Amino acid sequence: MDWLNRINKALDYIESNLEGEIDYSKVSQAACCSEYHFSRMFSSITDVSLSEYIRRRRLTLAAFEIQRSDIRIIDVAVKYGYDSADSFSRAFQKLHGINPSNARDKGVQLKAFPRISFQISIKGETEMEYRIENLDFELRIIGKKKTVETRRGFEIIPALWEEAVKEGFVQTLVDMSWENPKCKLESILGICGKQATINHEEFDYFMGVRYDGEVKEGMEAIVIPPSTWAVFPNTVEAWKRLYTEWIPTSGYELANLPCIECFYAPDHNPKDELWVPIIPK
Known part of the structure; x- marks a missing residue:
């Protein structure tokens, strides 16, 4: 389905740019949809705002990277779009419940938010009047x-x-x-x-x-x-x-x-x- 392919292309673009700058005009262009409508469409379907989804995906990848390497926290912060280690730490703790530096401790519990993809769902048993x-x-x-x-x-x-x-x-x-x-x-x-x-x-x-x-x-x-x-x-x-x-x-x-x-x-x-x-x- 053309609509489905376009939405998933927009998500492909987001996913491939989580470690850099996301051009939001390109997100909507990939979906062949205005920025206004794509934002509303995304939040209506997923019950989460697009900006919140991107934030969760970035902090998920950041947690993976901190756990499996000795990379400096400030380098992870910059990589995932944060201006300072403090702002990154606040966002990380809000999502995961612990400071980034504690993510390396054994046995800590973190949250992983997987990538969203849209698939066809059989609906339409109830007509839509218009x-x-x-x-x-x-x-x-x-x-x-x-x-x-x-x-x-x-x-x-x-x-x-x-x-x-x-x-x-x-x-x-x-x-x-x-x-x-x-x-x-x-x-x-x-x-x-x-x-x-x-x-x-x-x-x-x-x-x-x-x-x-x-x-x-x-x-x-x-x-x-x-x-x-x-x-x-x-x-x-x-x-x-x-x-x-x-x-x-x-x-x-x-x-x-x-x-x-x-x-x-x-x-x-x-x-x-x-x-x-x-x-x-």
């Missing part, structure tokens, strides 16, 4: 952004919305919506913004509505160009199955644009949808 939406105009979205820790995204984002309800921000968004309806995105929106680079452990989550009026005080605007979208009901379930089930067999690629979570009124069915930007292969 539709294609073509929006031939710019989406101008007004709201506020919050910084979210990638590995805790599914935990933090619901808490952000709860806080927004208490503070009255959600009601402000409700009051702004539906002024001049243009499409089915006339509701409260959560936009998973891009990381600056693929190895960032945080991303911007934008909470807003499609709105053509003036930017209100304390808010900002983002603009998404005309695009084609695959739309899935049930946002949480869609995120879980998007990268492993729909994208590999759909005939589409992910466009280099953010995904949008659309939350409708309580009496709407479905209650929420995931809008995913796509382009034909």
Whole structure:
């Protein structure tokens, strides 16, 4: 499968560069995917951020090397991308539970994190409902952004919305919506913004509505160009199955644009949808 081969090529590149500098643009190029989507795809499938995976692999190899040789700790630190022996020691102890120098002691217990590889898994016994939406105009979205820790995204984002309800921000968004309806995105929106680079452990989550009026005080605007979208009901379930089930067999690629979570009124069915930007292969 082409999708599977591309993802594993990206992991091949990472593995061959653990002892040097990893060019994150080359990681996404190997996967034929944007940096934004590769990072989200990796963490969604593996439940660990890409940067954390790389850190674990490097510290695994570092432990092997310390155990089987008399190499200096500072040389191992530099080899695996650390600026100092102190920063390496802190990371090593956090992962393995002991200082690097103690890794040479007989009988010590360390942790080894093996290389990840993706394989075909037979799924699809449950259908995935979706539709294609073509929006031939710019989406101008007004709201506020919050910084979210990638590995805790599914935990933090619901808490952000709860806080927004208490503070009255959600009601402000409700009051702004539906002024001049243009499409089915006339509701409260959560936009998973891009990381600056693929190895960032945080991303911007934008909470807003499609709105053509003036930017209100304390808010900002983002603009998404005309695009084609695959739309899935049930946002949480869609995120879980998007990268492993729909994208590999759909005939589409992910466009280099953010995904949008659309939350409708309580009496709407479905209650929420995931809008995913796509382009034909």
